[in-house]
Amino acid sequence: MLIPTYNERENIGQIVARVRAATPECAVLIIEDNSPDGTGAVADALARDDAAVHVLHRPGKQGLGAAYLAGFDWAFSEGYDVVVEMDADGSHQPEQLPRILAALADADVALGSRWVPGGSVVNWPVHRTLLSRGGSLYARLVLGIPVRDVTGGYRAYRSSALRPLVADGVASQGYCFQIDLVQRALVAGLTVTEVPITFVERTRGESKMNRVIVLEAVARVTRWGLARALGRLRPRQSPARRSG
Numbered sequence: 001m002l003i004p005t006y007n008e009r010e011n012i013g014q015i016v017a018r019v020r021a022a023t024p025e026c027a028v029l030i031i032e033d034n035s036p037d038g039t040g041a042v043a044d045a046l047a048r049d050d051a052a053v054h055v056l057h058r059p060g061k062q063g064l065g066a067a068y069l070a071g072f073d074w075a076f077s078e079g080y081d082v083v084v085e086m087d088a089d090g091s092h093q094p095e096q097l098p099r100i101l102a103a104l105a106d107a108d109v110a111l112g113s114r115w116v117p118g119g120s121v122v123n124w125p126v127h128r129t130l131l132s133r134g135g136s137l138y139a140r141l142v143l144g145i146p147v148r149d150v151t152g153g154y155r156a157y158r159s160s161a162l163r164p165l166v167a168d169g170v171a172s173q174g175y176c177f178q179i180d181l182v183q184r185a186l187v188a189g190l191t192v193t194e195v196p197i198t199f200v201e202r203t204r205g206e207s208k209m210n211r212v213i214v215l216e217a218v219a220r221v222t223r224w225g226l227a228r229a230l231g232r233l234r235p236r237q238s239p240a241r242r243s244g
């Protein structure tokens with residue numbers, strides 16, 4: 001279980017406790033970018049109390065993509081068969097993780113999805129809902145991928161499937177990283193499934209989303225779409241499936 005953190009001091013303790021209670025078999029790596037609010041010290045205390053909790057300290061905020069790439073390397077080197085991504089802010093429910101993990105029985109990648117039947121968002125501002133739904137729709141149309149929630153950050157990968165996807169690095173830095181990996185999985189012909197989740201807006205701390213993150217996603221998806229139109233990028237459409 002990889003949990004990237006930037007200024008999540010008020011959230012990290014609770015989310016780690018919930019993960020450990022819901023899935024005691026899951027080890028946790030907190031990928032901490034030297035948060036000014038002292039998240040690192042809280043994370044270190046959690047690791048001292050529980051041998052299954054680890055912390056990777058990085059020198060500064062380098063974006064979600066770089067944080068996850070460092071986390072993937074750690075998971076591969078530790079020999080984990082499954083890699084899970086989850087936000088630290090409580091928007092992803094650890095209690096729903098067993099369903100996501102179960103979906104890996106028939107898939108290489110299981111995406112927690114807000115936008116399939118049974119999925120939902122709670123307390124998300126209208127502009128975030130529109131951005132997320134609009135972004136997913138744009139990516140689906142431009143890239144021709146059959147995934148409803150391409151930006152979601154609650155997902156599980158088989159390590160053997162993930163490793164080749166990121167072997168040459170991933171340039172996407174912000175939340176576009178999530179779209180990038182979905183696309184890479186489909187281009188590689190992997191089986192991608194969507195599992196309905198309930199996404200609950202954080203009650204403590206702040207989202208790190210900003211205009212640069214949105215613009216990066218629009219620019220990259222548009223560029224990939226053009227490459228696809230020119231025949232250079234063709235998802236081998238293993239149909240994205242839904243599981244319950």
Ligand SMILES: Nc1nc2c(ncn2[C@@H]2O[C@H](COP(=O)(O)OP(=O)(O)O[C@H]3O[C@H](CO)[C@@H](O)[C@H](O)[C@@H]3O)[C@@H](O)[C@H]2O)c(=O)[nH]1
Nearest residue numbers: 004005006031033062063064067087088152153207208209
């Ligand atoms: N280490 C590190 N962590 C980061 C950075 N930027 C964000 N994070 C961490 O990444 C998680 C998601 O960031 P949020 O800022 O809370 O995201 P959001 O706007 O609420 O959520 C949306 O984007 C996420 C990114 O994939 C999605 O996961 C989520 O489902 C949603 O669509 C949080 O745990 C946050 O602390 C960074 O530069 N470095």
